[in-house]
């Protein structure tokens with residue numbers, strides 16, 4: 058279960074105090090409707106300070122948890138990857154930089170490129186309250202990502218942003234930044250549309266010579282039958298009281314579903330597969346759906362008779378690699 062870091066939670070609570078909670082709750086409902094519209098978000102929905110505050114209250118815990126989970130998968134797949142700088146494109150209120158600072162203490166410089174002044178105002182207010190120097194020193198740049206010049210960066214992140222761009226612009230942006238990145242992480246909602254955006258990015262990056270470091274344990278075509286299913290993962294998010302109030306929700310947690318891909322100029326070949334669903338854990342048996350290093354899907358059952366392997370399977374989660382190293 059992932060929660061926002063305490064300093065971020067406190068800063069968010071403080072920032073939200075200037076708004077009435079019923080106004081935030083109403084704005085959250087408007088944002089949810091806009092993000093769920095079948096045509097997707099095609100123009101800015103984060104214009105006013107209240108829109109941005111509502112977005113941060115209801116989405117930041119979930120996007121932070123999803124991005125952190127994808128980054129942990131990358132850290133596991135590429136243990137030698139130790140980024141010193143990050144560029145976060147369409148960074149919003151900064152969930153992906155908080156996640157990166159948590160996963161890689163090696164980071165020494167962070168830049169966020171974001172179009173909306175109100176998002177930068179809140180994002181920079183939040184980072185100013187961080188206990189981490191690297192976040193307090195983050196540089197916020199107001200710009201459209203299509204116009205921002207590319208510079209070399211160890212880690213480039215596009216978190217819940219690529220899908221908001223017109224399709225004709227996505228490939229150009231992806232290739233331009235992949236050529237400047239030690240690792241390019243793209244993450245989108247774990248919906249059919251989010252996966253389509255990710256799998257198109259994956260195909261493009263492989264066709265242009267990049268290697269996929271995560272989540273796929275192979276460089277072949279995605280084996281998931283397109284019309285029937287889509288590749289996605291889940292991060293369990295703890296809901297604070299602010300988060301529950303903003304969403305009008307009562308449960309103390311939610312599962313954020315996400316699809317992602319990480320491309321690098323080169324990546325070590327993975328020998329382990331990736332767990333594609335919640336493992337089915339029954340007495341004496343764990344059933345796993347895997348995407349394998351051979352580029353194929355398989356269903357594996359690990360029984361109690363397999364001793365250590367079974368004990369490892371009891372602990373394995375959706376999105377982990379399997380078998381353990």
Ligand SMILES: C[S@@+](CC[C@H](N)C(=O)[O-])C[C@H]1O[C@@H](n2cnc3c(N)ncnc32)[C@H](O)[C@@H]1O
Nearest residue numbers: 120147148149152171172173201202216217218
């Ligand atoms: C759904 S929000 C995601 C924010 C943040 N990355 C996160 O994961 O929480 C999408 C963000 O991308 C920004 N964005 C969309 N298109 C953009 C563009 N062309 N240039 C710069 N920012 C853009 C929006 O303003 C918004 O802040």
